[in-house]
Amino acid sequence: MDNNCNSSNRQEEQTSQGGAGAPAYAAGQPTPETATTEEDQVLLRVEHLCQYFGSTKAVDDVSFDIKKGEVFGLVGESGCGKTTTGRSIIKLYDITSGNIYFKGIRIGAGTKSYKDEIRRARAEYKEKIQTVTDPAEQEKLRAELRRTVAEQRAQIKAARYDQKNCDKEYAQEQQQKVQEKYAPLLANAPESQRATLQAAYKDEMRKARKTRLVTKIQMIFQDPSASLDPRMTVREIISEGLIIQGERNRQVLDGAVYEMLEKVGLVREHASRYQHEFSGGQRQRIGIARAVVMRPEMIIADEPVSALDVSIQAQVINLLNDLRKELGLTILFIAHDLSVVKYFSDRIGVMYFGKMVELAPSDELFLNPLHPYTRSLLSAIPLPDPEYEKNRKRIEYKPLAEHDYSVDKPSMREIKPGHFVHCNQAEFEKYQAILK
Numbered sequence: 001m002d003n004n005c006n007s008s009n010r011q012e013e014q015t016s017q018g019g020a021g022a023p024a025y026a027a028g029q030p031t032p033e034t035a036t037t038e039e040d041q042v043l044l045r046v047e048h049l050c051q052y053f054g055s056t057k058a059v060d061d062v063s064f065d066i067k068k069g070e071v072f073g074l075v076g077e078s079g080c081g082k083t084t085t086g087r088s089i090i091k092l093y094d095i096t097s098g099n100i101y102f103k104g105i106r107i108g109a110g111t112k113s114y115k116d117e118i119r120r121a122r123a124e125y126k127e128k129i130q131t132v133t134d135p136a137e138q139e140k141l142r143a144e145l146r147r148t149v150a151e152q153r154a155q156i157k158a159a160r161y162d163q164k165n166c167d168k169e170y171a172q173e174q175q176q177k178v179q180e181k182y183a184p185l186l187a188n189a190p191e192s193q194r195a196t197l198q199a200a201y202k203d204e205m206r207k208a209r210k211t212r213l214v215t216k217i218q219m220i221f222q223d224p225s226a227s228l229d230p231r232m233t234v235r236e237i238i239s240e241g242l243i244i245q246g247e248r249n250r251q252v253l254d255g256a257v258y259e260m261l262e263k264v265g266l267v268r269e270h271a272s273r274y275q276h277e278f279s280g281g282q283r284q285r286i287g288i289a290r291a292v293v294m295r296p297e298m299i300i301a302d303e304p305v306s307a308l309d310v311s312i313q314a315q316v317i318n319l320l321n322d323l324r325k326e327l328g329l330t331i332l333f334i335a336h337d338l339s340v341v342k343y344f345s346d347r348i349g350v351m352y353f354g355k356m357v358e359l360a361p362s363d364e365l366f367l368n369p370l371h372p373y374t375r376s377l378l379s380a381i382p383l384p385d386p387e388y389e390k391n392r393k394r395i396e397y398k399p400l401a402e403h404d405y406s407v408d409k410p411s412m413r414e415i416k417p418g419h420f421v422h423c424n425q426a427e428f429e430k431y432q433a434i435l436k
């Protein structure tokens with residue numbers, strides 16, 4: 001894969017994650033010892049993601065990765081930052097800080113942590129320089145500071161470059177692949193077939209030029225009626241992305257629309273209708289068809305059933321599950337209720353007020369919930385067991401009463417392999433003791 005520009009957007013080229021005090025590796029990600037074997041399977045990596053809106057820290061230092069073929073559930077109450085996380089991944093925002101890698105390519109990069117580091121270093125060195133009197137010593141310190149600032153500036157430059165160019169580079173790669181495919185064919189083609197082959201080559205090149213890496217991640221939105229244009233027919237909605245990608249052949253477009261409609265449990269005749277003619281469940285099926293038609297490798301399903309009747313929620317979940325198996329999709333499944341993600345997710349991340357507070361394999365999280373907020377979420381799930389229901393008590397989460405972070409500061413720590421909790425050292429020891 002050629003990438004001879006001065007960017008650092010390949011994951012393997014990254015040596016440091018930048019940012020003051022950034023841990024060497026983040027929650028849910030392979031530790032350095034295991035990285036070489038597991039690295040290949042990681043499709044999406046979110047590293048120290050921060051997305052601030054003014055003083056609102058909608059997402060604050062969130063890290064996780066999603067392996068190929070995995071369903072990763074992201075849960076937490078309303079306003080905790082789930083949608084913002086999803087929208088940051090598909091580049092609807094210029095993220096504040098952190099890195100997002102997809103297929104090993106950095107598709108999102110923020111700069112705040114580097115700027116903060118420059119500010120911190122300047123303050124630190126200013127103080128240091130004041131305390132020494134030897135001019136030579138002072139100059140040495142100044143040189144150190146200049147080096148630190150230059151390093152951070154290089155990171156900022158690389159981040160901006162990647163943010164802007166990742167799609168372009170991916171498109172270049174796709175064009176190269178088309179060239180490699182057609183070069184030998186064209187060289188060996190008999191005169192009679194050359195024109196047809198040339199036309200096919202030109203068409204594929206045109207589409208390759210328009211390819212955008214980020215379209216390999218598609219999002220299904222929380223509210224299907226708000227996310228589908230009421231003035232467009234279902235045919236227009238489903239084929240829009242393909243047209244943007246350069247598909248012009250009417251037959252190909254129609255074929256794709258009909259295939260998708262069938263896949264999501266609708267029929268051809270629906271293609272010429274408008275969204276208001278459908279029920280909520282059907283609308284969400286259209287939303288799914290619009291996403292899946294792009295042949296994504298990953299789907300972000302943002303509370304895809306929360307706006308639907310309970311009776312049809314299961315149908316839509318089952319549809320997603322079938323598509324996942326059939327198409328080998330990787331899914332980030334967002335919900336605010338643990339019961340929805342329980343049977344569907346391989347691993348689950350629990351968010352609270354912009355932070356990831358616990359991350360574990362699904363079974364493990366239900367068996368050994370450690371963070372008090374997770375326990376509180378679990379206590380809210382009703383079970384079809386009258387005896388259990390009689391004794392079920394809702395545990396309320398009171399962060400101020402629960403944690404003392406005044407001195408001993410919290411971070412994401414691995415309590416046992418694969419099970420991470422946001423906690424400080426004292427809590428870490430307590431959680432380890434519980435698991436023993």
Ligand SMILES: Nc1ncnc2c1ncn2[C@@H]1O[C@H](COP(=O)(O)OP(=O)(O)OP(=O)(O)O)[C@@H](O)[C@H]1O
Nearest residue numbers: 053056058076077078079080081082083084085336
């Ligand atoms: N574009 C924006 N501008 C300013 N603030 C925003 C924006 N988008 C989200 N927020 C704020 O960020 C926080 C997280 O919002 P987000 O929509 O990500 O939550 P959520 O977990 O998806 O909630 P829900 O379950 O209700 O969908 C909220 O406080 C919200 O008000």
Ligand SMILES: [Mg+2]
Nearest residue numbers: 082083084222
């Ligand atoms: Mg949301």
